[in-house]
Amino acid sequence: MDALETVRAVIRARRSVRRGYTDKPVSRETLLAIVEAGTQAPSGSNTQSVRFLVETRPAEIRKLAAIRRDADKVLSMARALVLVFVDRSKAKSGEVWGQLAYQDSAAALQNMLLVATAAGLGSCWISAYRNMEGGPLLSGLPWAAALGSYGLPASTEIMGIVALGHTGAAPAGDETHRGRPVARRPVGDYVLAWDGAAV
Numbered sequence: 001m002d003a004l005e006t007v008r009a010v011i012r013a014r015r016s017v018r019r020g021y022t023d024k025p026v027s028r029e030t031l032l033a034i035v036e037a038g039t040q041a042p043s044g045s046n047t048q049s050v051r052f053l054v055e056t057r058p059a060e061i062r063k064l065a066a067i068r069r070d071a072d073k074v075l076s077m078a079r080a081l082v083l084v085f086v087d088r089s090k091a092k093s094g095e096v097w098g099q100l101a102y103q104d105s106a107a108a109l110q111n112m113l114l115v116a117t118a119a120g121l122g123s124c125w126i127s128a129y130r131n132m133e134g135g136p137l138l139s140g141l142p143w144a145a146a147l148g149s150y151g152l153p154a155s156t157e158i159m160g161i162v163a164l165g166h167t168g169a170a171p172a173g174d175e176t177h178r179g180r181p182v183a184r185r186p187v188g189d190y191v192l193a194w195d196g197a198a199v
Contacts, residue, residue, distance in 0.1 A: 010118045017122030021077040021165035025056065030119050031080055034164070037115040038084070041107035044100030049090035050108045051156060053083040053147075067139050067146045068161070071126045078163035083128070083147075084109055089155035105159035112162050122167035128158045 001009070035052050043050070055061055056079065065075035075081065086101035109125055116123040132138040138146060143158050191199045 010114050014113055014117040014123075016124045017163075017165075017167060018074045018124055019077070020167050021079060021122060022168045024079065024166040024168075026080040026121065026164050026166070030121070031056070031082070031164075033119065034112045034115050034162075035082060037111040038082075038108035041104065041111045043104045043107075045092055045097070047091050047100070047104070049087045049101060050104050050159075051085040051087050053085065053150060053152070055081045055083070064146075064161075067141060068126065068128065068137065069139055070137050071161075071163075074124050074126060074163050075161070077165065078124075079165040080163075082112060082162040082164065083158060084112075084160045084162070085152070085156040085158050087153070087155050088157055089153070101157070102159065109160050109162060116162070116164055120166075121164050124163045126161040126163055128161045130157060 031054055035054065038050065038052060039048075041050070055064065061078060061081055062076055064081060065072045068075055084105050086105055088101070091101045091104075092098070113123050113125060128143075130143070133142045134140060144152075144154075147158070188199045193199070
C-alpha cells in the first residue's frame with residue numbers, strides 16, 4: 001500500500017469510540033507520538049499557540065470525568081486524556097485573527113485522532129470550550145476552577161479533550177450517536193460545487 005492509500009485507510013478507520021475501553025494503559029511512547037502529531041498541525045500565521053495537558057492517572061481522570069458531564073462515561077473509561085488548549089498570549093488577537101485559535105486546535109485534534117487510530121487505539125473527541133462555563137455540562141464551574149489543581153497560566157483557553165484507550169475486541173465505534181448513523185454519505189453529498197457546477 002502506498003503512502004496515499006495508507007493515510008486514506010487510517011482516515012476511514014477513525015471512529016469516535018464512546019464505550020468498550022479496556023484497563024490496559026496507553027504507553028508513554030504512544031502518547032508522545034500522539035501529542036507530537038498535534039504539534040505538527042498547521043497554525044494560522046505560524047503562531048504555534050496550541051498547548052496540551054496529558055493525564056493518565058486514573059483518579060485524576062475520574063475527577064475530570066465527574067466535572068465534564070454528558071461525556072462523563074467516555075472520560076471515566078479512558079486510560080489517557082489529552083486536553084487541548086490555546087495560549088492566548090501567543091495567539092493573534094482581534095475579532096478576525098482571534099478565531100484562528102479554534103481552527104488551529106481543531107487541526108491539532110484531528111492529527112492526534114488519526115495517529116491514535118494508526119496506533120490501534122480507540123479515541124473520542126470531547127467538546128470543551130469557554131461557553132460551557134457555569135452551565136450543567138461543566139457542573140456549574142468555570143474551567144479555571146475545574147482545572148485549578150494543574151496551575152495553568154491564565155492565558156490558556158481550553159479547546160477540546162481527546163479520550164484514549166485500548167479497545168480489545170470492542171466495536172470500532174458506536175453504531176449511532178443519539179440516533180444519527182455513523183456511516184458517511186457519498187462524497188457528492190458534501191461538495192457544494194465543483195468548478196462552478198453541481199456535483
